[in-house]
Amino acid sequence: MERKTPTIQDVARFANVSTATVSRALSSPEKVSEGTRARVSEAVRVTGYTLNQAGRSLRQRSAKTILVALPDIRNPFFSSILDAIEREAAARGYGVLVLNLYFGHETIRRLQDFLLSNRADGLLLLDGSVDTNLLQALAGQADAIPIVVACEEIPNSGFHTVLTDNVDAAERATQHLIDLGHRRIGHLLGPDHNVVSRERFTGFARALAASGLAPVPEWSFRGNFDMESGFSAAARFLSMTERPTAIFAANDESAIGFLSGLRQHGIICPRDISVVGFDDLGVAPHYVPPLTTMRQPREALGRMAAEALIDIVEDPDALGIPLRIVLRSELVVRESTARIARGGTNKAGADTPSS
Amino acid sequence: MERKTPTIQDVARFANVSTATVSRALSSPEKVSEGTRARVSEAVRVTGYTLNQAGRSLRQRSAKTILVALPDIRNPFFSSILDAIEREAAARGYGVLVLNLYFGHETIRRLQDFLLSNRADGLLLLDGSVDTNLLQALAGQADAIPIVVACEEIPNSGFHTVLTDNVDAAERATQHLIDLGHRRIGHLLGPDHNVVSRERFTGFARALAASGLAPVPEWSFRGNFDMESGFSAAARFLSMTERPTAIFAANDESAIGFLSGLRQHGIICPRDISVVGFDDLGVAPHYVPPLTTMRQPREALGRMAAEALIDIVEDPDALGIPLRIVLRSELVVRESTARIARGGTNKAGADTPSS
């Protein structure tokens, strides 16, 4: 009973044709006569044949697989993008390999390996902080490896890019706070080295400038995109005597951590402080209070990035110039932001509102 | 400048040895002399050789890749398990293919394809609701495909399984509510057909029974593991005249949706109701109120499942009998549960105003 998985040879034998014909019948049916086609289908059915992808990959030098490299799968922001990517890839017959990109050379080596070893046909990179030289070496060769960078921009790299309008969105988020009457506005930063962090800060500063304000260095809280860092920032906030009345947080997770920290000391949002986040995570509408936030079109972003990558994989000349798609984020107003209180309740000492 | 990626042939030519020797130098160094080994390394360095995985896979019939199939990548519970799996796999030199298992035959077909086409060496299944027949066909053949089921049990299937103690954990969660003096305890269910849902309900009922109580059918709210379903359940809760004083929710997400729905109508947790969740998501400690919940050892679960699968892939006879690992969940008490209010009969209409 030692049956091996059937190969194209078995099918050929059964259908009484050559392996070449079987191959053609399966991948370009129009090249084969109707009768033969039927015999081959039947033979496939009977033998239970399935393609051996390794054989095909070897010959065609393509793996029908894309590699998605991201800084943290656990982050719900990335995981929903990954979801969209997987859907799109599946629809086009591609598999998705995921690679956690902690940091350091080790993982870069692995990334390179995956690509060079013909396990993946292209790279979808969801992290802007990867060594550019290395990537360009990969992308610049004669048989260049298709790369699409999504979410985070790698400046001047010339890679195809799909991202959201971080600067502009941050500006609008901050403007929302200004529109509500806030003048003392702080920012909960993202990680230092991160491009997205910087863009959001830029948009923040730009909105302030447009209203004749300037960022107060004290009110830029260190953060890291995660809840813990928001929580720690709250401690610093609480220790200050001159506090902002509103905060633009670099993302929802840190906003939540921040609010959670404040709440433990009786600072209530939006009564005492307004907070606007970024991302519109699933929990945002169900948090207490429901979070005002910039909604990034995550599904679209993932889908379009995957689409573009596969287009290039299938026809390297498809795109003349580097692609650059910018998707617009949308402000979702909920309950974590409110018009500034009239009498300026927000005192930690004897501070007067600037109005 | 039309350089192709170098092959083992190029290395062999450069090092003045045969391809066989190069292959051996790279994968079993102890079989070649020291001098040759050095020449080969040098040649590899100079030519910039990297292995072509397709070639190796074809010959060795192994892809150095595992397939992880899950119902929803976006779900933070799964994404952190996926993270752990990826880490373990990476450490052992394996790649990870992910497959979203929406439902229906189409995806099952894809799953089968991946396995049969030699793109993956084994399957890590994070979903108990897959057609068992098909899986057993895959697993039962002469050259069986290694399968490990994690998170969700497939009863009587004989698959290797790694999971958490759902029944027992649910019992302890409910017991916690009983210990706080609650007697009128409801349950926010998971999806109907789901094994895990049922196990958690079983544990719930068991805890009640141990205290001489029984589940009140009215107080078992339909749910779906997601926030929306928790939110809807809240509406039903609000419409009832006889309400439970505590709820055991099938998971944190639905607990959050439920609390969010209640809050909109002034029902405050834990003052008016106690809620215990399941999973200990990242947001749990930062929710308002911080959630009491059963922490599942997600990282351990993912890691151990991956470990077991790869063990089997590398040595199919490694395990004599079907593996079955059960990990213990841990109750994390936070602020969403409280001792029942003294006179608190919790009747609708008799609500104390919230502010």
Next chain:
DNA sequence: ATTAGTTATGCAATCGATTACACGCGGCCG
């Protein structure tokens, strides 16, 4: 010195599918 054993290496087959090229056959056109 002969034999046996060990070590290092090469030769060539092999994994499974694809595809360039060649061939045979029938129809069509000049």
Next chain:
DNA sequence: CGGCCGCGTGTAATCGATTGCATAACTAAT
């Protein structure tokens, strides 16, 4: 009638790496 074209098919080379078997060069043992 002869040449050309196109269709359907088969033959065999090919993709890149691994590995069973053979061989050669030494060492050790008798």
